[in-house]
Amino acid sequence: MARQKPYDGVAVCAPVTVPYARFSDKTAHWWTGGALAALSRQTGLGPADFDGFCFASFSAGPDTAVGMVQHLGLSPRWMDHIPTGGASGVMALRRAARAVQAGDADIVACVAADTNQIDSFRQTLQGFSRFSQDATYPYGFGGPNATFALIADNFMREYGVSREDFAKLCVAQRANALSNPLALMKKPLSHDQYMQARPISDPIHLFDCVMPCAGAEAFVVTTPEKAQDLGLSTARLAATIERHNAYAEDPVQTRGGWARDIDDLWSAAGCGPQDMHTVQFYDDYPVIVAMQLADLGFCDKAALSQFIAENDFTITGSVPLNTNGGQLSAGQAGAAGGFQNVTEGLRQILRAPLGDQVPDATRALISGFGLVNYDRGICTGAAVLEQEVLR
Numbered sequence: 001m002a003r004q005k006p007y008d009g010v011a012v013c014a015p016v017t018v019p020y021a022r023f024s025d026k027t028a029h030w031w032t033g034g035a036l037a038a039l040s041r042q043t044g045l046g047p048a049d050f051d052g053f054c055f056a057s058f059s060a061g062p063d064t065a066v067g068m069v070q071h072l073g074l075s076p077r078w079m080d081h082i083p084t085g086g087a088s089g090v091m092a093l094r095r096a097a098r099a100v101q102a103g104d105a106d107i108v109a110c111v112a113a114d115t116n117q118i119d120s121f122r123q124t125l126q127g128f129s130r131f132s133q134d135a136t137y138p139y140g141f142g143g144p145n146a147t148f149a150l151i152a153d154n155f156m157r158e159y160g161v162s163r164e165d166f167a168k169l170c171v172a173q174r175a176n177a178l179s180n181p182l183a184l185m186k187k188p189l190s191h192d193q194y195m196q197a198r199p200i201s202d203p204i205h206l207f208d209c210v211m212p213c214a215g216a217e218a219f220v221v222t223t224p225e226k227a228q229d230l231g232l233s234t235a236r237l238a239a240t241i242e243r244h245n246a247y248a249e250d251p252v253q254t255r256g257g258w259a260r261d262i263d264d265l266w267s268a269a270g271c272g273p274q275d276m277h278t279v280q281f282y283d284d285y286p287v288i289v290a291m292q293l294a295d296l297g298f299c300d301k302a303a304l305s306q307f308i309a310e311n312d313f314t315i316t317g318s319v320p321l322n323t324n325g326g327q328l329s330a331g332q333a334g335a336a337g338g339f340q341n342v343t344e345g346l347r348q349i350l351r352a353p354l355g356d357q358v359p360d361a362t363r364a365l366i367s368g369f370g371l372v373n374y375d376r377g378i379c380t381g382a383a384v385l386e387q388e389v390l391r
Contacts, residue, residue, distance in 0.1 A: 160304075210331070259295040
């Protein structure tokens with residue numbers, strides 16, 4: 001396999017969040033416009049200045065990036081539509097970085113937005129994948145909770161991970177969310193509350209599940225020179241990986257594509273998991289957080305329970321995890337849930353978090369996981385971001 005070329009001449013900057021709402025009567029287009037307006041306020045740029053556009057959404061249909069550029073008054077010379085859900089943030093970052101590096105675009109707005117109307121979740125599931133329509137829905141097995149119950153139950157049996165371990169992760173993320181004024185979950189979560197929560201699809205219980213909502217996330221990928229002209233603080237992209245449909249031979253998913261490419265990530269980055277000051281993992285369920293901890297090299301899967309017990313995942317802890325609360329406590333705004341790990345990681349190393357600051361953070365690990373067709377997540381990616389210039 002060819003060695004990954006470095007991302008020289010690329011700067012990542014201007015993370016923005018459009019505050020989430022549990023339900024919204026607005027369209028995904030409205031939320032996307034809000035994200036672009038927020039980017040404009042932070043950068044001083046107008047629609048004509050963005051010559052690249054990267055977009056992700058579940059609820060913008062029938063429009064893709066094509067329709068969205070007309071709605072927003074953009075005229076990009078490069079654009080991409082990324083339908084990979086929770087992996088879309090890392091993949092937008094990768095694609096936009098290479099576009100800037102190649103000179104195909106100078107300033108790329110990367111935006112993910114979704115609405116959440118009363119019936120949005122059911123409609124999304126109804127047309128989510130042909131696998132689901134053919135292989136699971138006819139048998140009454142619908143929605144992600146049942147799928148992840150199967151994954152979680154098998155993972156727990158295989159590697160000795162318990163609900164007590166998941167509780168520690170979820171309680172820490174809720175503690176992190178309490179400093180984030182935009183998080184939907186505003187109350188502390190105790191270990192006992194987690195353990196006593198009602199079952200949803202055993203072993204998945206209430207606090208293992210995200211809160212669907214409406215919202216948007218965005219960031220800019222450009223050149224260091226453009227960022228300097230705009231007076232923007234920047235991060236450099238040290239390394240990335242991306243993999244789809246890895247380990248299809250596994251009867252039940254216990255690993256993701258990260259495990260196949262992890263050596264390439266750390267080799268290109270010139271550092272390791274022990275050097276990360278904060279980790280921002282896709283967290284649709286805590287079992288997937290645990291899977292990422294192992295697959296990205298923090299510990300072996302057999303040692304997960306011990307690793308979780310020995311570490312503190314709060315903002316001032318040994319492994320600051322999902323410092324805005326993650327989707328489990330801040331909310332899951334559709335495809336924007338796959339961008340919030342990028343925007344929060346950026347904020348932490350650029351000294352502009354939504355809530356409390358991770359002390360002395362200059363390096364962040366971002367990880368994405370998305371598109372469960374019916375039995376496993378197909379898309380994975382990860383990136384290492386390093387603080388470059390503070391302005």
